[in-house]
Each structure stands twice: as structure tokens, then as C-alpha cells.
Amino acid sequence: MTNQDSEQLTVPPDGRSPAEQPRWRQDFPIDWPQDEYLSRREFIKFLLLTSAAFSTGQLWFLVADFLQRREAVPAPQVIAAVADVPVGSSLIFKYPADSPARLLVRLDEETFVAYEQQCTHLTCPVIPHVDVGELHCPCHEGVFDLLTGRPLAGPPRRPLARVTLEIRDGNVVATGIQKRTV
Amino acid sequence: MKRKPRFTRSQRMTIATGILFIVVIIIILQLWLFTATMNAFLGGDTAILWPAAIASLVCLGLNGGLLWYLYGLEK
Numbered sequence: 630m631t632n633q634d635s636e637q638l639t640v641p642p643d644g645r646s647p648a649e650q651p652r653w654r655q656d657f658p659i660d661w662p663q664d665e666y667l668s669r670r671e672f673i674k675f676l677l678l679t680s681a682a683f684s685t686g687q688l689w690f691l692v693a694d695f696l697q698r699r700e701a702v703p704a705p706q707v708i709a710a711v712a713d714v715p716v717g718s719s720l721i722f723k724y725p726a727d728s729p730a731r732l733l734v735r736l737d738e739e740t741f742v743a744y745e746q747q748c749t750h751l752t753c754p755v756i757p758h759v760d761v762g763e764l765h766c767p768c769h770e771g772v773f774d775l776l777t778g779r780p781l782a783g784p785p786r787r788p789l790a791r792v793t794l795e796i797r798d799g800n801v802v803a804t805g806i807q808k809r810t811v
Numbered sequence: 812m813k814r815k816p817r818f819t820r821s822q823r824m825t826i827a828t829g830i831l832f833i834v835v836i837i838i839i840l841q842l843w844l845f846t847a848t849m850n851a852f853l854g855g856d857t858a859i860l861w862p863a864a865i866a867s868l869v870c871l872g873l874n875g876g877l878l879w880y881l882y883g884l885e886k
Contacts, residue, residue: 662820669827670881676834677874683841684871687864690848694857749853787854808855 707800708733717759721746724792724803731792733801734759734775741801743792744778750785823884830877837870
């Protein structure tokens with residue numbers, strides 16, 4: 630018998646010879662090295678499923694992007710009359726109609742800003758603090774710059790999506806949504 | 812007559828362990844790729860989607876190839 634053949638023999642867990650094993654193990658032998666090898670191979674097979682799941686997720690992004698591109702760009706929508714939003718105040722609105730809540734803030738006589746109201750960390754609603762120029766997320770102490778919507782502190786790493794605005798005939802009009810990564 | 816395997820059992824065990832480590836590293840890379848792509852997608856940056864999907868599929872192919880190689884060792 631060659632050395633390679635001897636490695637194919639059943640090896641009990643304690644490494645002793647088969648003759649020294651208790652009767653029950655002689656009747657039902659467990660090949661320990663083979664068992665370890667097979668469990669490792671099966672684990673690799675399971676990891677392949679994990680790998681496939683990640684790839685499926687990447688493909689899902691492509692599908693989601695394709696579906697988003699098919700949706701029409703939302704038409705401009707009047708949010709409020711300029712006179713109805715005093716300086717330093719804010720207003721929650723939806724644009725387009727079935728979207729998550731957005732936040733309109735009037736910073737001074739001339740300046741309006743609007744963002745999505747959901748924090749980019751875990752989608753808690755953000756609260757404007759106009760006096761310090763910040764949007765605050767109370768869930769995990771995230772802070773965004775009120776003027777730009779960019780994260781200043783806390784867990785959020787992505788800016789809030791901005792709603793582009795125009796003033797038309799004394800009304801604040803939402804004209805589009807601008808998502809950003811930086 | 813049954814053909815002898817190319818490698819001994821202990822050698823195959825070593826190869827399986829090595830493959831396991833490589834597969835784990837590739838999956839960590841895929842995890843990073845997935846989170847980075849999600850961040851870009853939610854931020855409206857869609858230019859990265861195709862390259863990331865292709866890279867992830869290449870990783871999946873590598874993992875599949877390694878598993879296929881491992882099964883091939885037992886023949």
C-alpha cells in the first residue's frame with residue numbers, strides 16, 4: 630500500500646488505530662479528516678451563495694436605475710406663496726405628490742432652500758435650526774449645513790437631496806430634485 | 812480500476828483552506844463594493860453602477876471557479 634493510499638483510510642477523531650477504538654466507533658466509524666475537509670468545502674459552497682447575493686444586489690441597482698430613468702421628471706409645483714413663509718420659518722411639503730416629505734426653509738428675505746426631510750443615515754426626519762444654520766437629526770445627532778445640505782457632524786456621510794426652487798409670481802415653485810454624493 | 816486522486820488528502824485539505832481564505836477576501840471586497848455602490852446610487856451617481864456590477868460578477872466567477880477547481884481535485 631502506498632503512502633497516498635494510507636491517507637484515504639478512515640481516521641478516528643482521537644487519531645488512535647481502528648483496533649483501539651471502542652466497539653461503537655468500530656461499528657460506526659467517523660473519518661475525522663474527511664469530515665473536516667467536507668465541512669470546509671461545504672462552507673466554501675455556502676460562501677459562493679453569499680457572493681451570488683452580493684452580485685444580485687449589484688444587478689438590482691442596475692434594474693432600479695433603469696426603472697427610475699423611465700419615470701418622468703416631476704413637473705414644477707407651487708409649494709407656497711412667498712408671503713406665507715416668514716423669514717426663519719419652515720414648511721413641510723411633498724414633491725412630487727407621492728414622495729417622502731420635503732422641507733422648505735426661508736433663510737432671509739431672498740433665500741429659500743428645500744431638502745428632503747429624511748436624514749441620509751437612517752431616514753429620521755431632520756429639524757431645521759435656522760438661528761445656527763443647521764439641520765439637526767435627533768435620532769443619532771446628525772447635523773447638516775442648512776445652506777448646502779451637506780453633513781457637518783454625526784453618522785450621515787451623504788448630503789440631503791436638494792429640491793431646486795424658483796420664485797414665480799410671488800410663489801415658491803419646486804422645479805426638480807438634485808441627489809448628491811458630496 | 813479507480814484512478815488515484817492527484818493530491819493526497821492532507822494536500823487537498825491545505826488547498827481547501829487556501830481557497831477558503833481567498834474566497835473570504837473576495838467576499839469582503841464584494842461587500843465593500845456593494846456598500847460603496849449603494850452610497851453612490853442613493854446619492855444619484857449612476858455612472859458607477861455598470862463597472863461595479865461587472866466587477867462583482869467577476870468576483871462571483873472567481874469564487875465559482877475556485878469551488879469548481881476544488882471539486883475537480885476529488886475526481
